[in-house]
Amino acid sequence: MKEFAMIYHSEPMGEIKLTPEGNLVVSKEWENWMGGIAAQNKLVSPGMRLGNEGRTIKPGNVITNGPYAEVKEIVGGLSIFRAESIEDALELANNCPILNVGGNVEIRDIIQMNG
Amino acid sequence: MQEKELIPYLYRTEFRKITAVLCRSLGIEHISIAEDLVGDTFLLAAETWGLKGIPQNPAAWLYTVAKNKAKDLLKRNALFSQKISPQIQYSTEDKHEIEIDLSAKNIQDSQLQMMFAICYPGIPPEAQIGLSLRILCSFSIDEIADAFLTNKEAINKRLYRAKEKLKQDNVRIELPSESEIDKRIENVLTTLYLLFNEGYYSSNNNAVLRKDLCLEAMRLTHMLTENETTNKPAVNALLALMCFHSSRFEARIDSNGELILYEDQDTSLWNRELIIQGERYLNKASTGNYLSKYHWEAAIAYWHTTTNNEEQKWEKILSLYNQLLMTEYSPIAALNRTYALSKVYGNEEAIIEAEKLKLDNNHLYHCLLGELYSDADLQKAIEHLHQALKLSRVAADKKVIKNKISKLGKLKNV
Secondary structure (H helix, E strand, C coil): CEEEEEEEEECCCCCEEEEECCCCCCCCHHHHHHHHHHHHCCCEEEEEEEECCCEEEEECEEEEEECCCCCCCCEEEEEEEEEEHHHHHHHHHCCCHHHCCEEEEEEEEECCCCC | CHHHHHHHHHHHHHHHHHHHHHHHHHCCHHHHHHHHHEEEEEEHHHHHHHCCCCCCHHHHHHHHHHHHHHHHHHHHHHHHHHHCCCHHHHHHHHHHCCCCCCCCCHHHHHHHHHHHHCCCCCHHHHHHHHHHHHHHCCHHHHHHHHCCCHHHHHHHHHHHHHHHHHCCCCCCCCCCCCCCHHHHHHHHHHHHHHHHHHHHHHCCCCHHHHHHHHHHHHHHHHHHHCCCCCCCHHHHHHHHHHHHHHHHHHEEECCCCCECCCCCCCCCHCCCHHHHHHHHHHHCCCCCCCCCHHHHHHHHHHHHHCCCCCCHHHHHHHHHHHHHHHHCCHHHHHHHHHHHHHHHHHHHHHHHHHHHCCCCCEEEEEHHHHHHHHCCCHHHHEEEHHHHHHHHEEEEEEHHHHHHHHHHHHHHHH
């Protein structure tokens, strides 16, 4: 088994809802999808949702606002799955709820860094 | 109470208390000696009480005799050590002065400390459970052998090896420090959880023994909630889980000792009192910011005790299984999640999810598929159930599967 990052791309989704305890409110679709991956013992980490606050720094201390200054599509979050191959990982991503709202999933193999 | 009943009763309630105190006084290397001393005390009680009648305070009699036996032993040991190794004379002189304290508080403390010593990850889980049953629950070797469906020799060997390992690793009989407690208590909870499951799901046909195992697991978990240091949210969550499960004791086994599936149970037999107790512990578990797997499982078990809103119930259970699986994978959680999914989204959807699980060697996987296919494809359902029957090793499970096969077989022939 190898590990793959699922990187979720979509248009900015606006405000991110949090529970009173400060946890992310996850929709039923996402929870069921992720639960299905976990039930196959292929979830390494549900990963993280990325927030809306962002800056980009470029050479010469040029700073731009937001994660989406020049592009419409942003990275909304990422998870880590376990799969036999990239084809197998693709199969897992097949039902990702982000596909229903015009987004896409980028799948990348993970190479561990030492130290 | 007559002497005939009194001694077994006292054995069950007092053996563990005196043994824990003696273990603590004598040290981890002398567990067997402590067991023997207490065993001898009970033999002497049987002889003496038979001749002279039952003393006014039988428990106090046992404490005094056990205490004197321990002191004699320490004295003899002290003499022995003085002759053999004068260099440790001072420490043995200390030992000589050791007070064997059988006060209620010291009994409680000693039992808790022994719990941490026994639930030591250096010995295998079955040995931790076996030793717990012996030292913390006063089970005889025969009873432990019955519980594990094996013989006395196997248990004696298992416990002997475990005690040697505790000695070798010089495991200390003490409560862990505040900074260590969360990590160490995980081992204790795992063992108590396994002990409970051994009773709740075990292959043993002896319903009384099985219930006993569950009650002992609950008693020990309850003991952890009584001490400030060990009264952690995860402990309360585990106890809540146990209360919710055991509320169905009377409903899940019929008069022939056969298992009744959850769906077929008479809910009026569910024990309301245990459910309310479970709710109380679950509320107590809702502090701090760490959710253990027992929290998820207790919440799932809580929803299983409800009967007034089936739709909401299964949606909640599915959601909780999703979250449990994201925290920690287990095949049984994966199968139960899929069952919950079928309750919310129907069998067709659940079959697609089930077949992704790839648990072909698990009899419960085939039971689940047998269940899910029984509406749409009887032939396939029966095939899965036959596969389940082949893989199942537990008599009670086999019986349930056989019943289901014959039920479906009749439908097929209509």
